[in-house]
Amino acid sequence: MNKNKTGKEKLISTGMVLLFSIIALVALFPVIALVVASFSPASDLMRFGLTAELFLSSWNTENFVALFGGEGGAYWQWYINSLIISAFLIVLSLFFSSMVGYALALYEFKGKRFIFILVLLILMIPFEILMLPLFTMMISLGLVDSYFAVMLPLIVAPIAVFFFRQYCLGLPKELMESGRVDGCTEFGIFARIMAPLMLPSFAAMAILQGLTSWNNFLWPLLVLRSNDMFTLPVGLATLLTPYGNNYQILFSGSVMAIIPIIILFLFFQRFFIAGLTSGGVKG
Structure with a gap:
């Protein structure tokens, strides 16, 4: 048997x-x-x-030669723009979103539930509805056609705040009390004690935010004006014109665009599943 x-x-x-x-x-x-x-x-x-x-x-390899030289001379500039924006956006988003999610999970203060409800409401609103007021804001701040215009609305992402809040609900509050007894400041408790415990969530969210930023097309298309400031998705879209479609260059450019995402995932993959499952256990 x-x-x-x-x-x-x-x-x-x-x-x-x-x-x-x-x-x-x-x-x-x-x-x-x-x-x-x-x-x-x-x-x-x-x-x-x-x-x-x-x-x-x-x-x-003629497509790649044309991509890096001749017809696609601006490709490397688009690539660098996307790398800079994605790198800064990942770091800033993890820093600010993790602190907001941490506070919503482990601190008690007036308006806590209301703020969390606002986060959920914003999470349910499609970004396309928010683009017009955000674009008006970028114009009033004089940030159009700059890296800041692309990054600013996405630094504190509702999905990241929600994710970190859910993850932090599983962290022991006793560690915070121990830190206070030892004379550690509130920020010191977060940075020295709690943040190391949140490494799986940081890794998982770094992949998700990096993927979102790298593939972001509509918002950069709206706020960027000059060819030298285009991100990779916007720049590649310019290869398709009514006068001729450079599909062969578009495909080779798309292949090169996959590489950073693969590297990012391979670097954080051992934390990815652990971060996703741990963040969804408690609510």
Whole structure:
């Protein structure tokens, strides 16, 4: 009986591996097709479209040469702009959002519940509804066509505040009392005692905020004016014009755009699942 049970378990395990392998291949198909297209000449793209079929005889690096030189001379500037904005936005968002979520979770003060309800309400409002008043604000502050215009509305993200608040609900308040007894300030308690315990949540939110910032298109499109200030998604969109679509360069540029997100995920992956599951246990 035990042997049959073991056999069934092995069969189920093998079936699950095959099932998830198929799901992974389906999910990876667009990425594979994108990489194949980035090495294909424009004539093949027009004839066969976006496909994962390998025509190795016609593969070349001309698309990447054109991207980094000639037609795509501004690509590196767009890349640098996106890197700067994403890096600063991740750091600032983690710093401010974690402190807000920490205060909402572990401190008692008047208006605490009201503030949390406001966070939830803002979380439920689509960003597209808020863009017009935010854009008016950027104009009045004179920040249009600058890094600050892209970052400022996203520094304290409602989703990050909510996430950190949920995570901090699981932290022991006794550690705060111990810190106070030892003469530590409130900020010292947060920075020296509680923040190290929040590392999984920082890692998980760094990935989510980094991905959001890196792929952000609509808001930068609205507040950025000059070609030298464009972020990568906005810059790549300029390659599609009524007078000619540089799909081959667009695909190669998109492949290069994936690299920072992969690096970010690989760097924080060991904390990612732990941060997501721990943050959703208590509420």
